Amino acid sequence: MNKIKEFTKRYISADLPMRLCVFNMMTVVGVIAGVVSLITTYMMKINNGQVIPMAVAMLALIFFMYLANYKGRLNLAAALICSSMGFVLFPEMFIKGGGIYSGMPVWFMLVIVFSAILIEGKLKYIIILVLIIEDCSLIIFAYLHPERLNYFNGDDMVFMDVAQSIFFVGVCIASIISFQLYMYDIAYKRAEEAVKEAEAANMAKSDFLASMSHEIRTPMGVIIGMNEMIQRESNQENIVDYSEDVSRAAKLLLSIINDILDFSKIESGKMNIVESDYDIKLLISDVLDMAKIKQEQTGIDFEVKIDESIPRKYYGDDLRIKQCLINIISNAFKYTEKGKIVFEVSGVSTGEQESLTFSVTDTGIGIKPEDKEKLFESFVRLDEVHNRGIQGTGLGLNITASLLCLMNSELKVESEFGKGSRFYFTINQQIIDHTKLCDEETDNHVKEEYVSEFTAPDAQVLVVDDSKINLKVFKTLLKRTQITIDTAQSGEEAIEILRNKQYDIVFMDHMMPGLDGEETFKKLVEESIIGDTPTIMLTANAILGMREHFIEIGFTDYLTKPIEYIKLEEMLRKYLHMM
Numbered sequence: 001m002n003k004i005k006e007f008t009k010r011y012i013s014a015d016l017p018m019r020l021c022v023f024n025m026m027t028v029v030g031v032i033a034g035v036v037s038l039i040t041t042y043m044m045k046i047n048n049g050q051v052i053p054m055a056v057a058m059l060a061l062i063f064f065m066y067l068a069n070y071k072g073r074l075n076l077a078a079a080l081i082c083s084s085m086g087f088v089l090f091p092e093m094f095i096k097g098g099g100i101y102s103g104m105p106v107w108f109m110l111v112i113v114f115s116a117i118l119i120e121g122k123l124k125y126i127i128i129l130v131l132i133i134e135d136c137s138l139i140i141f142a143y144l145h146p147e148r149l150n151y152f153n154g155d156d157m158v159f160m161d162v163a164q165s166i167f168f169v170g171v172c173i174a175s176i177i178s179f180q181l182y183m184y185d186i187a188y189k190r191a192e193e194a195v196k197e198a199e200a201a202n203m204a205k206s207d208f209l210a211s212m213s214h215e216i217r218t219p220m221g222v223i224i225g226m227n228e229m230i231q232r233e234s235n236q237e238n239i240v241d242y243s244e245d246v247s248r249a250a251k252l253l254l255s256i257i258n259d260i261l262d263f264s265k266i267e268s269g270k271m272n273i274v275e276s277d278y279d280i281k282l283l284i285s286d287v288l289d290m291a292k293i294k295q296e297q298t299g300i301d302f303e304v305k306i307d308e309s310i311p312r313k314y315y316g317d318d319l320r321i322k323q324c325l326i327n328i329i330s331n332a333f334k335y336t337e338k339g340k341i342v343f344e345v346s347g348v349s350t351g352e353q354e355s356l357t358f359s360v361t362d363t364g365i366g367i368k369p370e371d372k373e374k375l376f377e378s379f380v381r382l383d384e385v386h387n388r389g390i391q392g393t394g395l396g397l398n399i400t401a402s403l404l405c406l407m408n409s410e411l412k413v414e415s416e417f418g419k420g421s422r423f424y425f426t427i428n429q430q431i432i433d434h435t436k437l438c439d440e441e442t443d444n445h446v447k448e449e450y451v452s453e454f455t456a457p458d459a460q461v462l463v464v465d466d467s468k469i470n471l472k473v474f475k476t477l478l479k480r481t482q483i484t485i486d487t488a489q490s491g492e493e494a495i496e497i498l499r500n501k502q503y504d505i506v507f508m509d510h511m512m513p514g515l516d517g518e519e520t521f522k523k524l525v526e527e528s529i530i531g532d533t534p535t536i537m538l539t540a541n542a543i544l545g546m547r548e549h550f551i552e553i554g555f556t557d558y559l560t561k562p563i564e565y566i567k568l569e570e571m572l573r574k575y576l577h578m579m
């Protein structure tokens with residue numbers, strides 16, 4: 001019994017390649033059927049002429065099994081089995097063992113089924129075709145020259161042979177097909193499990209990336225905030241210099257973290273496109289502000305060609321369009337050493353819709369044709385050796401292409417290696433206002449300079465955050481405003497403080513041990529402690545759509561960490577009614 005188990009495990013296990021397993025199964029069934037048939041033929045003395053060829057065939061089957069299992073020549077073994085049975089053994093048995101007045105035609109079918117299942121490639125079709133032609137020819141030959149065939153002596157022998165053949169061939173075909181289906185089921189289940197595992201692993205990766213970048217954003221807030229304080233308060237030139245370096249590095253790190261967060265959101269299908277009315281002039285102006293900084297840093301010419309006849313206001317996700325443009329313009333600066341970069345915006349109106357085309361052309365290093373398809377893969381950077389000195393993660397274009405896809409657009413690229421590249425996309429946007437860009441003065445969008453003269457000595461603000469250092473950053477950022485800032489390090493503490501004191505604004509951290517920001521707020525509302533005091537959620541969770549979520553549960557507004565002073569001040573002005 002153990003030997004049988006061992007044999008089955010070695011030759012007919014689902015862990016073997018499927019064809020080899022089916023081959024072994026069929027050969028074993030063939031050998032058993034042959035041996036049984038041999039014994040019956042011999043014992044019943046049906047037709048002694050068949051015994052020797054059948055015995056040779058059994059030995060040949062064993063040899064072919066060896067060839068397939070130990071020499072790795074499965075296709076050859078299968079072709080040899082089918083050919084020797086179909087072209088030698090069965091024609092011989094047909095002529096000597098009763099022609100069509102025997103079970104032989106049934107065995108012909110078995111070889112055809114064997115060939116179809118076991119042989120691969122062109123050889124399969126050739127062998128099957130030749131088998132069919134040969135089988136038909138044998139039947140015609142038997143019809144034309146009955147005198148050349150040996151027949152059984154009597155109908156009982158014929159009936160016996162046909163019955164025996166149908167029995168064995170039937171068992172063979174049924175077991176082969178059932179076995180193959182069983183193997184398919186196993187393979188299908190395994191593939192399904194593999195897909196599920198891969199999906200789970202991918203989700204785990206996305207969740208890990210999202211939570212990791214979320215966790216990093218919080219300490220980054222401290223670094224950026226404290227560094228800003230150093231810049232503001234230090235009079236020593238070298239200290240300010242150092243802190244500017246820290247600021248640049250921190251901003252770069254933050255942009256990488258934001259990319260990873262975006263990437264994981266896209267991967268897990270949580271990236272939303274948030275549409276609203278926007279002014280393309282402001283969008284372009286923001287992009288140009290960024291390009292201007294890059295131009296100053298690199299000295300590369302930056303030319304802007306804007307079709308002034310396009311309408312000004314649209315409905316769409318301007319933040320994401322801006323993010324795409326900033327990505328491809330920063331790349332143009334990164335991968336261009338000399339020459340110029342041209343940024344073009346043009347549009348074609350179709351009634352209420354505008355087909356806007358944004359294009360960035362550079363005279364940079366270009367992309368090899370064979371590298372083009374790798375361009376949008378995540379974490380892939382081309383020509384790592386030459387580009388080693390250029391900062392990047394290989395995520396920018398992947399994010400850009402995915403965002404454009406979410407907005408029903410497509411990032412396109414034309415490039416000549418060594419000469420330069422053009423990245424462009426066309427996006428359809430609903431026109432909100434047909435006033436053309438050229439209808440108004442182009443440079444009336446002057447960004448307000450930050451004025452730090454905002455003070456509110458009478459204002460009382462409570463900040464709730466479990467991190468002491470975050471509370472310190474918050475307080476230090478607002479030092480000059482003379483606002484009275486109380487702090488609480490947990491939701492529970494905040495509730496106690498708010499029971500006894502009224503504030504003008506409460507800033508509440510989202511993630512806190514014990515009661516988190518949402519739970520604390522719910523308690524404050526349930527127990528009517530907070531009244532209509534504006535409550536602002538502080539969160540490192542920069543996912544779009546969060547604002548709507550927080551406002552839906554009753555928060556007045558929300559502010560993302562790391563806190564930018566200008567935004568914080570804007571919020572204070574707004575909710576202290578000082579705008």
Ligand code: ADP
Pocket residue numbers: 331332334335362364365366367375380381382383387391392393394395396397398421
């Ligand atoms: P990275 O952070 O490496 O810049 P991206 O996803 O933005 O990642 O770009 C992927 C790769 O595509 C880059 O590493 C670079 O090899 C190539 N690439 C992107 N933009 C350009 C360009 N304008 N010219 C030449 N190569 C580019």
